[in-house]
Structures are given as C-alpha cells and as structure tokens.
Amino acid sequence: MESIINNEDTIAAIASAISLGKGGIAVIRVSGKEAINSCKNIVETKSKYAWDSHRVFHGFIKDNLENKLIDEILISVMHSPNTFTGEDIVELHCHGGLIVVNKVMKTLLSNNVGVRIANPGEFSQRAFLNGKIDLTQAESINQLINAKNDRSAEIAFNGVKGKIKNKIDEIKNDLIEQLSEIEARVDFDEDFSEFNYNQFSNNIKNIKEKIEILLENTKRGVHFHNGISIALIGKTNVGKSSLLNLLSKNDKAIVTSIPGTTRDTIEVNLTIRDVPIKIIDTAGIRETTEYIENIGIKKSFEMIKKSDYIIYLYSLEKGFNKDDEEIINTIPKEKLITILGNKKDLIDSKKIKNNLPNITLMSIKNNEGEKELIEKIVKKCGSKEFENIDIFLNERQISKLTDCLKNLNDTDPIIANQLPFDLLSIELRDGIKNLSRITGQELTEELLNNIFSKFCIGK
Ligand SMILES: Nc1nc2c(ncn2[C@@H]2O[C@H](COP(=O)(O)OP(=O)(O)O)[C@@H](O)[C@H]2O)c(=O)[nH]1
Ligand SMILES: [Mg+2]
Known part of the structure; x- marks a missing residue:
C-alpha cells in the first residue's frame, strides 16, 4: 500500500509500562532507517554478536557529551x-x-540527528502502513493493552491474530462474488441465461445474516469490555466494602466500623468463572445531614438504576427492617441477585429467621458463604451468554459494518422491482467499500491519525 503519511523519520519511545521505582527492566524501542546507526553511536559493546539481526547482545550506554557510561544494557536488533x-x-x-x-x-x-520521540501509536501505524498488520489488528493491539479482565484480553488477542480481518474478508469475498455476477451481466447480458433474482436475493440474505450475527455478538461483547456491573447496595455498616474487598482479594475499599465511611462509588473489575464483572461499592443508605455523604447516597440510588445487577446487603445482627424493605422496593426484581444477610458470626445460627426469599447468609469477615454467593452471581450473569463470542468490534468497525448492512438492505427494493443491474452494482460496490474501510484498505489520513492517536506512546 502506498504510504499516505511520511515515515522517513526514525522514531524512539519507551515501550515498556513504567512503574516508578518498581520495574527491573525498561525497553526503549527505536524504529526506522537510522535505528541501527543511531544506537551504534551510543552503545559500547565487545560482543561478537553485536548488531546481528534477531540476536541479543550485551553492552553499555555511553553519554558522549559527558564521556561516561550511564547504564548496562541488553540490545536486540x-x-x-x-x-x-x-x-x-x-x-x-x-x-x-x-x-x-x-x-x-x-x-x-x-x-x-534524526531520531525523534514517537507519537502515540506511531509504531503500530507504521506496522499498518508497511502492510504488517491490518487496521483491525492494530486496533486490537490497543484493545489488548487496555483490557480490564481476562476474557476481554482473550477476545482482543483474537483480533490481534487477525480473526476480525478474516471474518470481514470472508463477508467481503461473498459480496465480491455477487458483484462479479452482476457486473458481468451489465456488460454482456445477452450471453447469460435469465437472471435468477430469487437466488440472488437469497445469497444477499445469507450475507446479511452473517453481518447481523456479528453485530449481535458485538452488542453482547460490550460486556466483555466494561464487565457486567453489579452494585452492592444496603444501609451503612452492613459489610458492602468488606464484600468488595473479599471478592477482589484486595483492600481496595476502606472498611471501618464507622457508619458512612464509603462516600463515593468504588469500582473493581474482575473475572469470576470466565465472566467479566465490575463490582461497584456504594455509600450506605441512611438519613444524614452530612453534605458529601448525601451526594454519595444519591449516587447509590442512581447505581440501582444504572447497574445491570444488584446484591442487597443487611446485617443479621441488626435484622431486616422497614428501611431495608423500602430500599429493596426501589430495586427491579429481575436485577436482584440475592439479599445477603451478613455478620452470621455475630448471632446464634438457630435464631436466624430465614423467611426472606432469595437470601444468602454470610460472614464476610470469616469468609463464610462466598462460594454460595458466587454460584448465585454466575447463575444470574450467566457465562452461557458469552459462549461463542470470539471477536469484539469497536465503535468504528460497528459503524462501517452497519453502513454495509444498509447498502444490502437497499438492494431489497431493487430486487423486488427487478430494476436495472447497475443499481445493484452501485449498492454492492458501496458495501464492499465500507468493509474495506474496516480493514483499512480504504482510508484517509485524518481517519488514520484519529485511530492511532488513541494509542499509548511506545506502541
Ligand atoms: N462481625 C462481623 N463484622 C463484619 C462482617 N463484615 C463486615 N464487618 C464489619 O462491619 C463494619 C462495616 O463494614 P464495611 O464493609 O465498612 O460496611 P459498609 O459500610 O457496608 O461498607 C466493619 O467494622 C467490618 O469489619 C462480618 O461478617 N462479621
Ligand atoms: Mg463502605
């Protein structure tokens, strides 16, 4: 593909994730015509493998201005x-x-001279421009880097391996086949037997179905990226923040015996039995005149509306009362995973009145009842929903695929009224063009810059 962006410069960037004072090794990546020469300038080495391709060798970085060595490094060329x-x-x-x-x-x-810092995504952009990867693979690399849970990373990696590209190419080839049939007739209609509109219509219908399944899967796949949201709701001091910490195996939320400790919502992304889940800890609901806490409580009620599912917690020690009932009544039934009676350790188990429907008893403090709760979460969120999803399209790709579907829908009246082939040809050509935009065979410099500017530097 002819380059539409100048990539004469040699570029460099820190390519490893940096964590202040923690990472043992960092990688600086240099790419371009002058990559090897520029590094030769600042590397001192006695290795016999020095500057051979695809070998690693040992050396030092030398600051030529101050004439001193500044680091001991490994180099791969x-x-x-x-x-x-x-x-x-x-x-x-x-x-x-x-x-x-x-x-x-x-x-x-x-x-x-001539080495400059890379722009965000510039390495990937060059990989794309030099035909190493297509646009969907480049976008999947970014998705992989930003994945928030295991499943989402797995699906993004499928995109890196070329699964999106292959699927789009498959649909495109189907369309090209139909277009060839039409185009041949536009030019040499007399030489062909009568055009079978029915057959053609069926073929287009099959292609549309493929696109619709892909779009449908992607809608479900949005959950992979963001995780199915579960809000922890309840009054103050019932153990919501403790549950967040237990499920995430992390002391993310502050837990104290002081009611009203959690004022803002806290989110943690995790994968429970392959299901990507976002747990949201909320401010405990109670009457208070405290200004900030009240804002938090308002957010808790918003979370009841916004989240996909809810776990409602109460303290067995305090008992389930009218306030709990009032809050629960604001929760749509189908959203409630379970009512969780916590602090089982504080009361005599014989005294537990188990007359609430769909209740789970736990002692979060003693890590009792977690398994039962997880069963209920998985049952409600359903890993089934995520079977058969192996790729995930981003908004840009969805929009172009939807445009292609529109082109195909526009062939319906043409076929129904047996209008001239040219009109079919126009729609099919547009449809193919829209698919080519997904993989990047059709693109503008503006689009290219827009896509890669969302990357991090060094990628
Ligand atoms: N005895 C007992 N205490 C608990 C249990 N779960 C949480 N707590 C304590 O209850 C208090 C409030 O917990 P926290 O998680 O901050 O509740 P939140 O206000 O609902 O977020 C803290 O002192 C916790 O240590 C439990 O299962 N048993
Ligand atoms: Mg809390």
Whole structure:
C-alpha cells in the first residue's frame, strides 16, 4: 500500500509500562532507517554478536557529551522487513526506573540527528502502513493493552491474530462474488441465461445474516469490555466494602466500623468463572445531614438504576427492617441477585429467621458463604451468554459494518422491482467499500491519525 503519511523519520519511545521505582527492566524501542546507526553511536559493546539481526547482545550506554557510561544494557536488533513495524528496529533493554530510562532516552535523542520521540501509536501505524498488520489488528493491539479482565484480553488477542480481518474478508469475498455476477451481466447480458433474482436475493440474505450475527455478538461483547456491573447496595455498616474487598482479594475499599465511611462509588473489575464483572461499592443508605455523604447516597440510588445487577446487603445482627424493605422496593426484581444477610458470626445460627426469599447468609469477615454467593452471581450473569463470542468490534468497525448492512438492505427494493443491474452494482460496490474501510484498505489520513492517536506512546 502506498504510504499516505511520511515515515522517513526514525522514531524512539519507551515501550515498556513504567512503574516508578518498581520495574527491573525498561525497553526503549527505536524504529526506522537510522535505528541501527543511531544506537551504534551510543552503545559500547565487545560482543561478537553485536548488531546481528534477531540476536541479543550485551553492552553499555555511553553519554558522549559527558564521556561516561550511564547504564548496562541488553540490545536486540531486528533488520527490516521481519519486524513489527517492517522497518529496522533496535530495542534497548535498560534498567527500569524513571531516572535511568529517561537518561538513556535523552542520550539517544541528543546524540543523534534524526531520531525523534514517537507519537502515540506511531509504531503500530507504521506496522499498518508497511502492510504488517491490518487496521483491525492494530486496533486490537490497543484493545489488548487496555483490557480490564481476562476474557476481554482473550477476545482482543483474537483480533490481534487477525480473526476480525478474516471474518470481514470472508463477508467481503461473498459480496465480491455477487458483484462479479452482476457486473458481468451489465456488460454482456445477452450471453447469460435469465437472471435468477430469487437466488440472488437469497445469497444477499445469507450475507446479511452473517453481518447481523456479528453485530449481535458485538452488542453482547460490550460486556466483555466494561464487565457486567453489579452494585452492592444496603444501609451503612452492613459489610458492602468488606464484600468488595473479599471478592477482589484486595483492600481496595476502606472498611471501618464507622457508619458512612464509603462516600463515593468504588469500582473493581474482575473475572469470576470466565465472566467479566465490575463490582461497584456504594455509600450506605441512611438519613444524614452530612453534605458529601448525601451526594454519595444519591449516587447509590442512581447505581440501582444504572447497574445491570444488584446484591442487597443487611446485617443479621441488626435484622431486616422497614428501611431495608423500602430500599429493596426501589430495586427491579429481575436485577436482584440475592439479599445477603451478613455478620452470621455475630448471632446464634438457630435464631436466624430465614423467611426472606432469595437470601444468602454470610460472614464476610470469616469468609463464610462466598462460594454460595458466587454460584448465585454466575447463575444470574450467566457465562452461557458469552459462549461463542470470539471477536469484539469497536465503535468504528460497528459503524462501517452497519453502513454495509444498509447498502444490502437497499438492494431489497431493487430486487423486488427487478430494476436495472447497475443499481445493484452501485449498492454492492458501496458495501464492499465500507468493509474495506474496516480493514483499512480504504482510508484517509485524518481517519488514520484519529485511530492511532488513541494509542499509548511506545506502541
Ligand atoms: N462481625 C462481623 N463484622 C463484619 C462482617 N463484615 C463486615 N464487618 C464489619 O462491619 C463494619 C462495616 O463494614 P464495611 O464493609 O465498612 O460496611 P459498609 O459500610 O457496608 O461498607 C466493619 O467494622 C467490618 O469489619 C462480618 O461478617 N462479621
Ligand atoms: Mg463502605
């Protein structure tokens, strides 16, 4: 594909995730014509493998201005074209931590003319422009990096491997086959037997079905990205924040015996038995004149409306009373996973009046009853819903696929009224064009910049 964006420059960026003072190793990635030369300038090495392609060798980074070594590193060199970007790539594996990495980066940039810091997504953009990956694979890389749960990462990786591209290409080939039939008739109609509108209509219907299934799966797949939301609702001090911490195996929320501790909503993304779930801890509901707490309580009621499901907690020690009943009445029945009676450890088990429907008894503090609760969550959220979903389209891809579906719907009246083939040809051509926009064979510079600017730097 002819490049529509200038990629003459050699670019560099920190490609590893940086965590202040924590990462043992950081990777600086350099890509472009001058990648190897520019690194040769600042690397001292005695390795016999130095600068061979697809080998790792040992060396030091040298600051030429101050004439001193600043880090000990491993270097990997990859010669074009068998690299991620398709260009020459050098990766400098230096020590982690902001100070060292930035120093190496600065040395690289200041010692060499022509190496500049990469823009967000620029490596992926080059990989795309050099035909290493298509647009859907590039977008899936970004999705993979930003995945919030295991399942979402798995599905994003399918996109990286080319599953979206293959599916779109398959639909496109179906359409091209139909178009060829039509185009041949536009030019040499006399040579063909009578056109079978019925057969053609059926073929288009089958293609439409493929698209509709893909769009339907994607709608369900949105949950993968965001997780099915479950709000923890109840009065103050019943154990909502403790439950969030128990489920996420993390002390994310502050737990104290002081009522009104949680004032804002706190969200945690997790995967429970393959189901991506977002647990939302809320402010306990009670009468209060405290200004900030009241804002939190208002948010709790909004969460009842906004979240997919709800677990309602109360304290067995305090008992289930009228206030609980009033709050529960605001929850749509189909949203309620369970009423959770907590603090079982504080009362005599014989005294538990188990007359509420759909109740789960727990001692969150002693980690009792978690298994039963998880069964109920999984049963309600249903892993079944997520079977057979192996790819996830983003908004841009959905919009183009919907445009293609519109083109195909527009063939209905043409077929019904047996109008001239040219009109069918126009719709099919547009449909194919819309599919090509998904994979990136049809694109503008603006679209390209827009897509890759959403990436992080170094990718
Ligand atoms: N005895 C007992 N105490 C609990 C249990 N769960 C939570 N607590 C305590 O109840 C208090 C309030 O808990 P918290 O999770 O902050 O409740 P929230 O206000 O609903 O978020 C804290 O002191 C917890 O340690 C439990 O199962 N048994
Ligand atoms: Mg709380």
